Amino acid sequence: MSEQVREPLWEVFIRSRRGLSHNHVGSLHAADAQMALRNARDVFTRRMEGISIWVVPSASITASSPDERDPFFEPAADKAYRHPTFYDIPKEVKQL
Amino acid sequence: MDPVDLEVEFNGLVEADQRIEPRDWMPDGYRRNLIRQIAQHAHSEIIGMQPEGNWITRAPSLRRKAILMAKVQDEAGHGLYLYCAAETLGVDRAELIDQLHAGRQKYSSVFNYPTLTWADVGAIGWLVDGAAITNQIPLCRCSYGPYARAMVRVCKEESFHQRQGFESLYALSHGTPEQHAMAQDAVDRWWWPSLMLLGPSDAESTHTSQSMAWRIKRFTNDELRQRFVDMVAPQADVLELTPPDPELRWNEARGHYDFGECDWDELRRVVGGDGPCNRQRLAHHVSAHEEGAWVREAAAAYAAKHSAVGVVAA
Numbered sequence A: 001m002s003e004q005v006r007e008p009l010w011e012v013f014i015r016s017r018r019g020l021s022h023n024h025v026g027s028l029h030a031a032d033a034q035m036a037l038r039n040a041r042d043v044f045t046r047r048m049e050g051i052s053i054w055v056v057p058s059a060s061i062t063a064s065s066p067d068e069r070d071p072f073f074e075p076a077a078d079k080a081y082r083h084p085t086f087y088d089i090p091k092e093v094k095q096l
Numbered sequence B: 001m002d003p004v005d006l007e008v009e010f011n012g013l014v015e016a017d018q019r020i021e022p023r024d025w026m027p028d029g030y031r032r033n034l035i036r037q038i039a040q041h042a043h044s045e046i047i048g049m050q051p052e053g054n055w056i057t058r059a060p061s062l063r064r065k066a067i068l069m070a071k072v073q074d075e076a077g078h079g080l081y082l083y084c085a086a087e088t089l090g091v092d093r094a095e096l097i098d099q100l101h102a103g104r105q106k107y108s109s110v111f112n113y114p115t116l117t118w119a120d121v122g123a124i125g126w127l128v129d130g131a132a133i134t135n136q137i138p139l140c141r142c143s144y145g146p147y148a149r150a151m152v153r154v155c156k157e158e159s160f161h162q163r164q165g166f167e168s169l170y171a172l173s174h175g176t177p178e179q180h181a182m183a184q185d186a187v188d189r190w191w192w193p194s195l196m197l198l199g200p201s202d203a204e205s206t207h208t209s210q211s212m213a214w215r216i217k218r219f220t221n222d223e224l225r226q227r228f229v230d231m232v233a234p235q236a237d238v239l240e241l242t243p244p245d246p247e248l249r250w251n252e253a254r255g256h257y258d259f260g261e262c263d264w265d266e267l268r269r270v271v272g273g274d275g276p277c278n279r280q281r282l283a284h285h286v287s288a289h290e291e292g293a294w295v296r297e298a299a300a301a302y303a304a305k306h307s308a309v310g311v312v313a314a
């Protein structure tokens, strides 16, 4: 391969309208953050799909590993009492 | 986890119609198959900009020109969604582009045909985008999450592509006799390549059965082709244009249109590199890529100077 510039990868998050959080929509390559923002606008919001964009260097994201998925999320698995449906309440009780 | 357990878990997810996500364990063959398919799909979107791009400067009105620019720009976007889906599988976009340039990865053979008249732009929107949509809708439920999500975005945008093509062709086919003849000529040339866009016949397709088992594909090529013909045949009547297939007719008993056999030798020839425009399409892509090198270098130099996130030369 010829000597090539490798542009870093950016993850793109878009707020589609007021009141909603930014959602991950995909990734793209760009030399810097400003270019990444402009590219994200052109790639992901050609039909007014967003009113705010975040770009984050993909390399900056720390992810939980799927291999440790079971033990990692295990603490939540046996705590059914965190859910309202865990509790037995007499049928005649209303609004509880 | 034990490799056998991993495979059992993977198969279980696929069979339960769950999505496989980038960091999940997956069989090497699944990964390879997806990279091949997504890369080929991405290259097709990008190379597919050329036949229509050919008419942007000569569109007959400002309205048509604005529409055509928006469509071609969408295709660039589709290519980017797909490259980013492929990259989640551990390949680099630059590698994929190198492979395209080296002829080791393909793009859809349909883009190796020339756009000879303005009517070709309408015929492409109606037939080529129509066939692409037929192929892409089931891919929205593909087992690989990032590919499926890219397809949802693509399909949303594609519907305007087919409609604008139909509208443009309708204007011609209901215009002067010369315009009607031009529209008919375009349909004569694009009909069969569009049917072949849906891939070789099931008997010859090497990847279909495995792809169906992995739920990457949901329908065989021949099933998709039937769907496509069932969709466009009645539309051709509205256009008052005649598809170049003497065997095309409604079959009451089957509830489908019957249609003739594609020229599979032609498909093999064009896929093999011997279509009317193969060399031109690839050469154009290579030169556009090379001519853009200075822009990438300048942007990288600027970024290195101003930003904490560095750019590495490889």
Ligand SMILES: [Fe+2]
Residues within 6 Å of the ligand: B045, B074, B075, B078, B154, B158
């Ligand atoms: Fe597309």
Ligand SMILES: [Fe+2]
Residues within 6 Å of the ligand: B075, B129, B132, B158, B161
């Ligand atoms: Fe399209």
